Structure formats: structure tokens, C-alpha cells
Amino acid sequence: MGEHPMDGSGHRARLRRRLFEGGPDALLDHELAEYLLALALPRRDTKDLAKRLIADFGGFGALLSADGEAIMRLGGVSEGTAAAIKIAQAAALRLLESQVKERPVLGSWQALLDYLHADMAHYPVERVRVLYLNARNMLIRNEPVSEGSVDEAAVYVREIIRRALEYQATALILVHNHPSGDPEPSQQDIRLTRDIIDAGRHLKITVHDHVIIGAKGHSSLRAMGLI
Secondary structure, three states: OOOOOOOOOOHHHHHHHHHHHHOHHHOOHHHHHHHHHHHHOOOOOOHHHHHHHHHHHOOHHHHHHOOHHHHHHHHOOOHHHHHHHHHHHHHHHHHHHHHHHOOOHHHHHHHHHHHHHHHHOOOOOOEEEEEEEOOOOOEEEEEEEEEOOOOOOOOOHHHHHHHHHHOOOOEEEEEEEOOOOOOOOOHHHHHHHHHHHHHHHOOOOEEEEEEEEEOOEEEEOOOOOOO
């Protein structure tokens, strides 16, 4: 019993050894993708495929964040191969989210930003999520509330506040992404945030921040003095 050799040529064995000894930083993006694809295509040389997929989708993060159907269609790969890419993203997000859940959110801000960037920076349409917090600023619920076109998502102030009451949350953080990559807040972003702040104030629900995520970075309306 035991594992069969993955790669008779030894190339994958060398990648595996570098990964074990040096961690993820020891491999380049295309090498990570190559090894990942090899799990689904053990008898195929996946180096060229990995490089092509990264180039087609605009980067390793964008490849992991791409829709499974898009990976199959644009990448010309099977459902099983696309699933290998998506399970890697799901595992990475689960790890990052667990680091946010285990500590007060405001005291682990960088961990939160790392998770949000991994989840939303390369998402092709605008997505809005709300992080609902208890009185100790621990995460109660991480909830997507809206998904829209490439440049807008419908957000309903009343629904967000209703959910906060339902979860007995005392605070919340708004988050959405800009598919353009530029995290600069729009006037609509600022108005919406202030409307939610006003609605929550009467019910003792605090809006700690509105974070906008883009491939080029993030913006915090609180840090910018806009709320």
C-alpha cells in the first residue's frame, strides 16, 4: 500500500520538495498552478497549461477567483480540473476566514483585509457583504447581501438593519468590491454608508467602517474621514 509516484521525470517531486521545505513562497505562481493542475491531470505535463491560464485570467489570484464555468470555457479544461482550482480557493478562504472569526475583528484588521482581498479583489462583478458583530466585536455572521453588474449592486438599507436586529448584532462593517480594480469610493458609496449609519444609530447599531476592495488595494471610509 502507499502512494504511487506522481511524476516519473522527477519534476513534480522537485516542486513538492521545494514546497515542503520552503513553504508556498518557494514556488512561483505558475508553479503553484502547475502542481495544483497536476492533481487533476496526473499524467499530463501541466506547466504550459498553468502559464496559459494565469495569462488568460490576468494573474494567479484572478484564476482562483474565476467562475468555474469560465475556467472550463476560456481555459478549455474539464470540470474536474476547474474543480481542483476552485477547491484550492475555497480552502484558502476558509483558512483566512477562520483567522478572522477567532479574534475581535477590530483587533485583527490586517487578517480581515487579507481575507476580504482574497475573496473579493478579483471578483468580476460587484458584490456586497456585511460583517455583523456582537458587543465584543466578534464576528457573528459574514453575509453576502447583494451581487450586481460589473459596476453596481443593489443594497437595501432596511434589509441590512433588519438582519442586524435578527442576529442581535450591535455593530457591522460594510464591504464591497470594485471590479475595475480601483478602490476609490464613489459619492454613491459614501451616501449609502451614511444612510445605513443614520438608520442604525436609532437602534444602537454602530457602523464601524465601509471597506472597498479592489485589485489595486483597498479603501476605508473611516480611515479617509468620510464617515
